Amino acid sequence: MTQQNISLTGKEILAQQWYLTRLCFGRAPGYMALHLFESVKLQISIFFEFTWCINFVLEAAENHAPWRDILLCMGILLAAIAVSTASFAFYMQKALPKLKPMLYHAFRMEIYTRTKDLDLSCYDDTDFYQKFILSTQEADACIDRYLDALNLYSGQGVRFVLLLIYCLTINPAALLIPLFLFPLDYMLVKKGNALSVKARMERVSHEQKREYQNRLFYLSDYAKDLRLYPSMQQKCRQDFGGSNQEIRRINRAYGKPLALCYFAHDALLGRLLREAVTWSLLLYQVLVLHSLSYAHMITISNSIGSLTNQGMEMMLCWKNVMENSAYVAQIRRLLSVEPAIVSHNGLPVPGAPACLETERLNFSYQPGHPVLSDINLKIQPAQKIALVGYNGSGKTTLVKLLMRLYDPTSGKVCLNGTDIREFDVRQYRFSIGSVFQDFKIYAATLKENVRMDICHDTPEETYEIESALYNAHFSLQDHRLIYQIETPMTTEFEKDGVNLSGGEAQKVAIARTLYRKQNMIIMDEPSSALDPLSEYLLNQELNEIARDKTVIFISHRLSTTRDADCIYMMEQGRIIESGTHEELLKLDGKYARMWNVQASLYRE
Numbered sequence: 001m002t003q004q005n006i007s008l009t010g011k012e013i014l015a016q017q018w019y020l021t022r023l024c025f026g027r028a029p030g031y032m033a034l035h036l037f038e039s040v041k042l043q044i045s046i047f048f049e050f051t052w053c054i055n056f057v058l059e060a061a062e063n064h065a066p067w068r069d070i071l072l073c074m075g076i077l078l079a080a081i082a083v084s085t086a087s088f089a090f091y092m093q094k095a096l097p098k099l100k101p102m103l104y105h106a107f108r109m110e111i112y113t114r115t116k117d118l119d120l121s122c123y124d125d126t127d128f129y130q131k132f133i134l135s136t137q138e139a140d141a142c143i144d145r146y147l148d149a150l151n152l153y154s155g156q157g158v159r160f161v162l163l164l165i166y167c168l169t170i171n172p173a174a175l176l177i178p179l180f181l182f183p184l185d186y187m188l189v190k191k192g193n194a195l196s197v198k199a200r201m202e203r204v205s206h207e208q209k210r211e212y213q214n215r216l217f218y219l220s221d222y223a224k225d226l227r228l229y230p231s232m233q234q235k236c237r238q239d240f241g242g243s244n245q246e247i248r249r250i251n252r253a254y255g256k257p258l259a260l261c262y263f264a265h266d267a268l269l270g271r272l273l274r275e276a277v278t279w280s281l282l283l284y285q286v287l288v289l290h291s292l293s294y295a296h297m298i299t300i301s302n303s304i305g306s307l308t309n310q311g312m313e314m315m316l317c318w319k320n321v322m323e324n325s326a327y328v329a330q331i332r333r334l335l336s337v338e339p340a341i342v343s344h345n346g347l348p349v350p351g352a353p354a355c356l357e358t359e360r361l362n363f364s365y366q367p368g369h370p371v372l373s374d375i376n377l378k379i380q381p382a383q384k385i386a387l388v389g390y391n392g393s394g395k396t397t398l399v400k401l402l403m404r405l406y407d408p409t410s411g412k413v414c415l416n417g418t419d420i421r422e423f424d425v426r427q428y429r430f431s432i433g434s435v436f437q438d439f440k441i442y443a444a445t446l447k448e449n450v451r452m453d454i455c456h457d458t459p460e461e462t463y464e465i466e467s468a469l470y471n472a473h474f475s476l477q478d479h480r481l482i483y484q485i486e487t488p489m490t491t492e493f494e495k496d497g498v499n500l501s502g503g504e505a506q507k508v509a510i511a512r513t514l515y516r517k518q519n520m521i522i523m524d525e526p527s528s529a530l531d532p533l534s535e536y537l538l539n540q541e542l543n544e545i546a547r548d549k550t551v552i553f554i555s556h557r558l559s560t561t562r563d564a565d566c567i568y569m570m571e572q573g574r575i576i577e578s579g580t581h582e583e584l585l586k587l588d589g590k591y592a593r594m595w596n597v598q599a600s601l602y603r604e
Contacts, residue, residue, distance in 0.1 A: 008325055016325035019332065020146045027106040031099040035147065038091045039155030045084050047162045051303055053077050058295035103143045111135055114335040120405045122337065124365060130204050135331040142331070145324040152317045160310050163303050171285070171292060171300045177277050178308050185265065185315050192261035193319040197326045199254040203247055210243035220492075220499075265312075278304050341407050346424045349431045353381035353519045353550050354416045356402065361411035363401060371397050372573045375411070379550060379566075384543070386553045386561030388591065389570035395554045396437070398570070399522050402552070403432050433513035434522040441505050443492045447485040450511045468515035474507040520550040558595050567591065 008016070025032045053073060060070050115132065122128045167175050216222045216236050226233050282301055285292045292300065361375035372394050379385050387395045400406050402413055404420055413420045420428055442448070447455055450465045465485055469476060480498045481487045488494035489508075500508065513521055523542075542551070543563065553561050561567055562581040569577035569584065569591045577589050584591040 008322065008329060012329065013322055013325040016328040016332070017146070017149075017321065020142070020328060021150075023106060023110065024103055024143070024146065028099055028102045031095055031102070034091060034095050035099065035150065036154050038088055039151040040158050041084060041155075042088060043155040043159035044162070045080065047159050049077060049081070051163065051166060051299055051306070054302070055295060055299040058298060059293070062293065062295050100143065100147070103147075104140045107139050107143055108136075111139060111331065111335065117339050118337060119339050119341050120400070121340075121365075128334075128337070130208060131330055131334050133208050134204055134327070135334050138327045138331070142324055142328055145320050149317050149321050149324070152313060156310050156313065160307065160314075163307050163310075167300060167303050167307065170296050173285075174278070174281060174300055174304050175307075177274065177281065177304065178311055181274060181308075182311065185312065188261050188265040189315045189319045190322070192258060192265070193322045195254050195258050195261070196319075197323050199250055199258075200323075202250050206243050206246040206250070210240060210247070213240040213243060274308055278308075341404060341425060343421075343423065343425045344419075345422045347418065347422050349423050349427045350416055351519075353548065355380055356520070356550065357414045357417075358402075359412050359414065361398075361401065361413065362409045363397060363406065364409050370409075370573060372401070372408075375573075375575060377568055377575065377578070379552070382548055382550055383565045384546075384551045384553070384563065386555065386564035386567040387570060388555065388558060388561055388567060388594070390594075392572075393570040394573040395570055396524055397573075399434070399524060399552060399554065403434060403522065404428055430516075431518055432520045432522060433516050433518040434524070435506075435509045435513055436524045439506075439509040441489050441500060441508060443490045443494075443497070444488070445483075445485065446481070446487050446489055446508070449489055449508055450485075450515050452512055464515060465511075468511040469508070471514050472507040472511040474504065474511055518549070520552070521546055522552045522554075524554045525556065558591075558598055569594075 056073055057070055059065075060073075123132075164175070213236055216226065226236070278301065282292065282297050282304075286294065286297050356379040358375050358377050361372055362370060363372040364370045375398060377385075387398065389395055397406075401408055404413070404425060407421065415423065415428075445455075446469075447462075447465050450468055451461070455461065462485065466476065469485070476484055478498075482496065488497040489500065491497040491499055510523075513523075553564065555561050564581070566578060567581060567584055568575050569589070571590060577584055577587060577591050579587065581595075585595065
């Protein structure tokens, strides 16, 4: 995604607000109707209480009307206020607390639904990732700002019209004051809004860095390292301070022009000029022209003040609407990004083990920086394949292409002779089990961490999950697993949770793959955190479980791969050697040298 212009036209602003209107009224129509009703009712009651009733009482007193008329008016007003207050209390205490979470959830699900299928390459794009962070941070605030704007423009809009009609009836000349000052208000608010949004967009990357540096100090993943390496603590603090300095620099750069805009709008226009002109006109009409009564002077002055304040509030709210629309537009641009990795023809994936083959495969994360070059390999059904090589040789990238997490720059991957791009992409990915180096253990139960889906708590499901854990050599006899497979993982939310060791966590990740029973399994360093005996037992178990499955191993430990049907030695994105363990030892090349180095370490 390229950097988009954050300034929006009036038409674009209305389009973003219409999007939020459809979202909110589509998800919670009853609550939104109540929200509108209460907004309008409240402002109508304020008009009658502070304008019409005051005018009635003052005129009655000025004209010496009977007291019973005044008391009757006050009684009707108090009864209406009581009913209105009860209704508004129900809305605030019952309806609104339910409405907002519903809308938060709806908007976040909109973001999640559209982004969950985006290509993995999107997350390699810094600009995209910053916008993704912004969208998740601003989602709830966008709903809040929309509800506030809807409340103001619906409720106060009705009151504004009532006051306008009232002033036109009593003293239309006074309306020239807010009409004359409106263009100045608009220009100042628009300028302030543009500066505010621009400052926020410049802060995003620095705020993201600051949040990351902040996480280092409160997440348990980093606690050990920060205590073992005090110099790293100092470096993190320096980086945190540097991010804060950049944010302060941006705030200072935009602070003065923003302060000038708000001072000119609030003080010069809002107080000094407006109040002076209004009272001068009204006193002239009362004392010189005798065209206004004292009652009308008071109510008209209040009405002009209310009109002015409401106009200012609507102008300030329009600033928030413009700012909100800019954020919504950024979110919608994010949601409009279409995945490049799609199903071309949506063919069904073969149910039985199939032949997987690459033809002149090339791949680059960035143009001009090849990661894989001219990769040709062929994996027969139920074969055990090993990919070996030093760090950075391209092994993990190759399996990501085999799983179609990325598409090749050139060349192709074929399954039974058919380009994998022809298959349904979801079904194809689901047909491959995988354990990557950077797997995660989630703050959920052990069962949910294996199933990685909604659990149905059936006896069959429980048996399959326990079998997968058993086959992965994960022991349920551990005294810490007081709830067995229902035991919470991590202690982040549950005091009875369990933090697994690296080896135990890796066994859970392996159990995920065994549970799904796919015909192809990819193991990226599947035993790196296991001791040699556990590694040997696991390899024997995997060979037995997967005897009729295709298995691709990636490993630095060559003892894991020595029984493979074919070993591919990779270096700098190319396959430089291939064959069985014995064949590669006879070749006496890079693989043999790596084997001899590791074997000597075990002998020592």
